Amino acid sequence: MPTVTSASTRLIKKQKHNPERKGRYIVTTCALLIIIATAAIMIFLTQKGLQSFIGNGLSPLEFLTSANWHPISSGNGEPSYGALSFIFGSFAVTILAAIIAAPLGIGAAIFMTEIAPSWGKKVFQPIIELLVGIPSVVYGFIGLSVLVPFLRSSFGGLGFGLLAGMIVLAIMILPTVTSIATDTLHSLPKGLRDASAAIGATRWQTISRILIPAAMPGLLTAVVLGMARAFGEALAVQMVIGNATSIPNSLTEPAATLTTIITLNMGHTTFGSLENNVLWSLALILLLMSLLFIILIRFLSSRRKYE
Incomplete structure (x- = not known):
C-alpha cells in the first residue's frame, strides 16, 4: 500500500x-530564436558592409571623411563614394528634431502629471496615442503638402531642407518623448511631493528642484529613444529633406x-x-549608431535611482 501511494504521489508531481x-x-x-535572428542580421550586415573596403579597395578614411558622392550609375566619370554629407545630415536632422521635441514632450508630461486636473491626462493621452499610430508616410505627405510650401513662401528657396526634415521628425518623436517622460514622472514616489510641500515649497519649486532632477535619467532616456527613432526614419524625411548629396550651409x-x-538608390x-x-556600408553605419543609442539608453536606465 505505501508503494502504491508513493507511486501515485510521484505521478501527480510529474x-x-x-x-x-x-x-x-x-x-x-x-x-534563442530572437538571439539567433539578431546575431544573423548583425553578421550578415557586417559582412556586406565591409565588402566595400575589403574586396573593392575603397578607403574607409575617404568613405567617412569625403563629401563627394558620384556613384557609377550617375555617369559622372570616375566614381567617388563619400558618406560624410549623409552622416552629417542624419546627425543634424536628429539633433535638431530632439532640440524641438525634448522641451515640448517633457513640458507636456509635466503638465499632464503635475499641473492638469484629473481630466487632463484623459484628454491628452488619447491624442498622444493617436500621433503614435499615424504612419510615417502620412507625416511625410503632410510635410510635403503643407510644410514645404509654407517654408518656401516664408524663407524662400525650394522649401525642401533640414528645417522641413527636423520639424517633421520632431512631430514624429514627440509622442515617444511625452509617453516615456509621463511614465517616468508618474513613477516618482509621492513622498517627494509631500516632503517638498511640507517645507513650504511651491508647486513649481517642487517640479523644478525636486521632481525633474530626480527623474532626469528617465527623461534623458525618453529623449535618446526619440533620437534613435529619428535617426532611423527614412520615408517621411525623404519626402521633405530634398535628398541633395552635398553638405548644407543653412x-x-x-x-x-x-x-x-539607401532607400533612393538600393533599387537601382x-x-x-x-x-x-x-x-550596405551605409546600412552598417546605421546599425552601429543604433547599437550606440541602445548602449546609451541602457546606461541611462541603470542610473534611475532617486536620491
Missing part, C-alpha cells in the same frame, strides 16, 4: 511539473541622410556591385 517544463522549453526556444538648403540615400543597383556594397 504531471504537475510537465506544464512548467513545457512552458520553460517554449520560452527558452523563443528567446537650415533651408536641401540635404540627405543615410536612410534616404546591381547586387554585388561596388555601389550596392557601399549602400
